[in-house]
Amino acid sequence: MQLVWQIPLILITGIAAGFINSMAGGGSLLTLPILIFLGLPAVKANGTNRIAIAIQCASGVAGFHRKGFSDFRFSALLVLPATAGALIGANIAVDMPDVMFKRVLAAIMVGVLGLILVSSARQSQGERVIPRVSWNRKIAAMVVYFFIGIYGGFIQAGVGFMIIAALTSINGYDLVRANAIKLFVSIFYNLVALAVFIKSGNADLFFGLTLALGNAAGAWFGSHWAVDRGEKWIKVVLVVTSLAFAIRLVWQTLD
Numbered sequence: 045m046q047l048v049w050q051i052p053l054i055l056i057t058g059i060a061a062g063f064i065n066s067m068a069g070g071g072s073l074l075t076l077p078i079l080i081f082l083g084l085p086a087v088k089a090n091g092t093n094r095i096a097i098a099i100q101c102a103s104g105v106a107g108f109h110r111k112g113f114s115d116f117r118f119s120a121l122l123v124l125p126a127t128a129g130a131l132i133g134a135n136i137a138v139d140m141p142d143v144m145f146k147r148v149l150a151a152i153m154v155g156v157l158g159l160i161l162v163s164s165a166r167q168s169q170g171e172r173v174i175p176r177v178s179w180n181r182k183i184a185a186m187v188v189y190f191f192i193g194i195y196g197g198f199i200q201a202g203v204g205f206m207i208i209a210a211l212t213s214i215n216g217y218d219l220v221r222a223n224a225i226k227l228f229v230s231i232f233y234n235l236v237a238l239a240v241f242i243k244s245g246n247a248d249l250f251f252g253l254t255l256a257l258g259n260a261a262g263a264w265f266g267s268h269w270a271v272d273r274g275e276k277w278i279k280v281v282l283v284v285t286s287l288a289f290a291i292r293l294v295w296q297t298l299d
Contacts, residue, residue, distance in 0.1 A: 050082060051254060058258020062100045063266035065204060065227075065259070072097075072201035075255060084248060086142040090199060091241025095252025097200055098234040100259030101227040107264045108224035115221060119228040121182060122189045129193020130233035134240035137198045145199075185214050189229070196230070197237040203230070227263070 057078045061071030072093055079089035108114055137145070188210045196203040204226055211222035241247045 053078065054082075054251060054254045055258040058096060058100075058255040058260075059262040060258075061096075061255075062103070062259035062262025062264075065097075065100060065104070065263060065266070071259075071262075072199075075259075076201060079248075079251060079255075082251065084251065085246075086145055087138060087140070088241075088246045088248060090137060090145075091238065091244075091246035092248045092252045093200060093255070094234045094238035094241060095247060095249070096255035096259040098231055098238060099256040100263040101231040101234065103260035104227040104263035104266065105224065105231065107266075108220075108227065113220055113224045114228070115217075115225055116228065118182075118215075119225045122185060122225070122229050123232045125186045125190035126193035126196065126229050126233040127236045129190040129195075130197030130237045131240065133194040133197025133199075134237035135197075136194075138240060138244040138246055181215055185210060188214065193233050196233050197240070200234065200237075 057074050061074045065071035075093050192206050207226040208222045211217045
């Protein structure tokens with residue numbers, strides 16, 4: 045039987061993570077440590093987190109669409125390569141030992157931090173973002189999304205940073221629309237990854253659905269905040285969450 049204190053802890057964590065994820069990414073910085081703290085092995089925490097992520101992304105997409113920020117045609121184009129990559133990444137994750145898993149994640153996130161800081165600094169210089177959706181750009185995005193899908197299938201944490209960087213640099217989307225596209229594609233590749241984790245016995249339904257309730261609420265509010273407050277606030281969230289993410293992961297490798 046689950047302890048009474050676990051439910052509000054997971055819900056509150058889910059709300060905070062859903063809000064952060066719909067604004068930028070990095071919400072799994074909160075959810076993965078909490079799930080591990082509650083007794084789940086790292087790989088099972090990774091799989092359980094996918095239940096909440098998929099539901100949270102659906103809620104966020106609905107919020108952005110209600111505000112008129114969505115591009116379902118372009119988003120659908122990216123779903124296939126992302127899900128194909130996620131299938132590969134998830135199978136790698138379920139076969140990797142916990143210690144190696146944490147070390148690889150720490151190294152990747154330090155690199156992602158640099159990528160996001162460079163992207164944020166470039167756009168803060170007043171660069172006007174104009175969508176670039178020629179077929180060459182679309183194909184380039186699909187190739188990049190395949191590799192992002194591999195990473196996302198392996199570990200969801202921080203994948204939002206990569207997606208936003210790709211959409212802003214390759215296709216010229218502003219951060220608000222990039223977040224809307226990110227959430228749409230993330231629904232599908234996380235469902236594919238989740239199937240792999242469930243098949244291998246690495247997903248906890250109770251924790252996952254409880255976390256999903258909080259994530260969905262946080263994503264709904266976050267999507268509205270992103271649209272109402274604009275890119276300035278999204279940049280702040282990007283920098284703060286990516287810094288916190290990198291510091292936390294490096295600290296864990298020193299334990």
